[in-house]
Amino acid sequence: MEATIGHNSAADEPATKLAKEELKSLIERVERLEEEKKAMSADIRDVYAEAKGKSFDVKAMRQIVRLRAEDPEKRADREAILETYMHALGML
Incomplete structure (x- = not known):
């Protein structure tokens, strides 16, 4: 059927x-x-x-490809937050 x-x-x-x-x-x-x-x-x-x-360095290349695909404004915001956290932890 x-x-x-x-x-x-x-x-x-x-x-x-x-x-x-x-x-x-x-x-x-x-x-x-x-x-x-x-x-x-x-x-x-x-x-x-x-x-x-x-x-x-393929790992770095993959990261660059991801970054280039990302919206520049969103990437800048994420990087600013990362820098703030790194500064707070004494990494910068």
């Missing part, structure tokens, strides 16, 4: 078929995007491996 979406009346069959096709299309798009994401992740790993091979 086949599972259906919606009601089981004959009038709903075209709508059910469209819903199934739409669902299948959405699932396939997600699957393609997941594959692209895997490929991108592998490419990013390769770039970091190349950087490491050229004696760059």
